[in-house]
Amino acid sequence: MTSLRKLERDYIEANISEVTALLDRVGDRDVMSRFGLEDQLSELKEALAKLQAMPPETLGSAALFFGGRPVVGSQGIESGFAGSAVGQFQNLVSMVHAHDTVGLAERGTVPRRSSSTLHITNIVRGSFGFLLEEVQPQLQMVDSSLKTAVDEATRLLMAFGEDDEEDFRSAVEEIDQRVLAASGEFFDLMRKSGATVRLVSGDTDRSFGSDVVARAVDRARTTTVVDDNDIIRGQLAGVLPESHQFEFRSADERGTIRGKVDRDLTPHQLGLFNKEYVNTNSRAKFKVKRVLRDQAVVREKYTLTGIEPDAE
Amino acid sequence: MEKGKEPKDLDTMTFLRRPTHARTLHDLGAFWQANRPVLGRAQVKASFHVDFLPLDLDGDDELLVDLTRYYLSLFSHRREDLVWKGMVQVPLDTVADDDQALQLLGPEPTSSDPEAGDGT
Numbered sequence: 434m435t436s437l438r439k440l441e442r443d444y445i446e447a448n449i450s451e452v453t454a455l456l457d458r459v460g461d462r463d464v465m466s467r468f469g470l471e472d473q474l475s476e477l478k479e480a481l482a483k484l485q486a487m488p489p490e491t492l493g494s495a496a497l498f499f500g501g502r503p504v505v506g507s508q509g510i511e512s513g514f515a516g517s518a519v520g521q522f523q524n525l526v527s528m529v530h531a532h533d534t535v536g537l538a539e540r541g542t543v544p545r546r547s548s549s550t551l552h553i554t555n556i557v558r559g560s561f562g563f564l565l566e567e568v569q570p571q572l573q574m575v576d577s578s579l580k581t582a583v584d585e586a587t588r589l590l591m592a593f594g595e596d597d598e599e600d601f602r603s604a605v606e607e608i609d610q611r612v613l614a615a616s617g618e619f620f621d622l623m624r625k626s627g628a629t630v631r632l633v634s635g636d637t638d639r640s641f642g643s644d645v646v647a648r649a650v651d652r653a654r655t656t657t658v659v660d661d662n663d664i665i666r667g668q669l670a671g672v673l674p675e676s677h678q679f680e681f682r683s684a685d686e687r688g689t690i691r692g693k694v695d696r697d698l699t700p701h702q703l704g705l706f707n708k709e710y711v712n713t714n715s716r717a718k719f720k721v722k723r724v725l726r727d728q729a730v731v732r733e734k735y736t737l738t739g740i741e742p743d744a745e
Numbered sequence: 746m747e748k749g750k751e752p753k754d755l756d757t758m759t760f761l762r763r764p765t766h767a768r769t770l771h772d773l774g775a776f777w778q779a780n781r782p783v784l785g786r787a788q789v790k791a792s793f794h795v796d797f798l799p800l801d802l803d804g805d806d807e808l809l810v811d812l813t814r815y816y817l818s819l820f821s822h823r824r825e826d827l828v829w830k831g832m833v834q835v836p837l838d839t840v841a842d843d844d845q846a847l848q849l850l851g852p853e854p855t856s857s858d859p860e861a862g863d864g865t
Binding site: 444448451452455458459461462463464465466468469470472473 | 761770773774777784785786787797798799800801804805808811812815819824
């Protein structure tokens with residue numbers, strides 16, 4: 434497949450509305466044209482129904498359209514810019530893929546890079562763009578891990594462009610500093626090159642004009658994600674073994690903390706937590722993800738990883 | 746022919762004058778229904794591999810402009826890369842030329858072998 438279904442669907446839907454508007458205008462005034470247009474409309478509706486009846490896509494794909502300084506209409510795009518921009522998008526996808534599958538170290542080689550490779554399978558016009566697709570010899574029944582990574586990378590880039598600061602922060606909370614930096618580099622390249630970008634993936638279609646690019650660069654520059662391991666004194670209020678959630682009353686100024694329990698802990702272990710530690714002085718271990726804006730903590734996410742009696 | 750693919754049909758915008766006996770919309774409608782084999786889009790496509798899109802030269806001027814604009818936007822470029830497509834204008838009211846062409850082509854092939862071709 435060398436075109437995104439969403440772009441195909443958009444084209445057919447635009448065509449349907451055009452033909453419908455023409456038919457409205459034609460009315461009974463033009464017998465000849467009406468027959469032609471009615472046939473045209475039913476062909477388009479049939480094509481749309483066929484597209485909608487297709488099984489859901491399971492492989493990763495995204496289209497990146499560029500505009501602005503590096504682009505000459507739909508004729509061409511500066512090769513250096515195009516190579517860097519597509520490369521940085523790929524880099525982001527590889528990092529998200531590694532983050533979700535085997536984990537991503539603070540520095541060093543990004544693991545599983547080869548299995549997260551997208552291929553440029555087509556150029557798309559209407560400014561100038563590239564279609565990037567996962568190339569697999571066989572059909573997949575369920576979403577590939579690369580598709581999940583492309584979808585997540587898309588959501589993350591979109592979050593950088595959101596008006597709402599909270600939406601951005603909650604998206605950043607799910608990633609780590611390297612992924613954040615990779616997103617920042619992508620937008621920084623857009624800003625430095627005077628480029629704009631439109632990203633289409635799955636049902637998502639988002640345009641980043643120069644003001645949105647500037648905001649994204651600023652967010653990436655001033656935001657940091659820090660992963661810590663904290664030990665906190667207090668009392669466990671309880672855990673939900675199946676949904677892996679906890680509530681813990683800390684003895685310090687943090688007050689009551691709520692969050693998820695590490696998936697490595699079994700429901701059986703969590704049952705024991707409820708028996709042995711509820712309303713008892715304990716020391717709980719947490720993985721804490723902090724989102725900092727201009728060095729100030731704006732969000733914290735706690736994941737309970739263990740608990741032990743407080744001897745003191 | 747594009748990208749080495751055999752086209753399934755020829756897209757045509759046919760600008761037609763109304764026959765003298767079917768000047769009104771009512772008469773034209775009746776005329777159209779009576780001649781579906783050569784005026785119905787589906788029938789024409791099945792018989793001649795021609796996508797027949799008729800436009801009325803004796804109808805509403807503004808509608809004609811609008812419809813021409815729409816069909817031109819549909820057929821003038823390849824959608825995937827915006828490359829211009831060629832268009833050929835063929836006058837149809839040329840009975841003398843048609844007779845000459847038929848003479849040049851000779852008798853219709855009788856073989857059912859598709860390789861023999863029918864000239865479309």
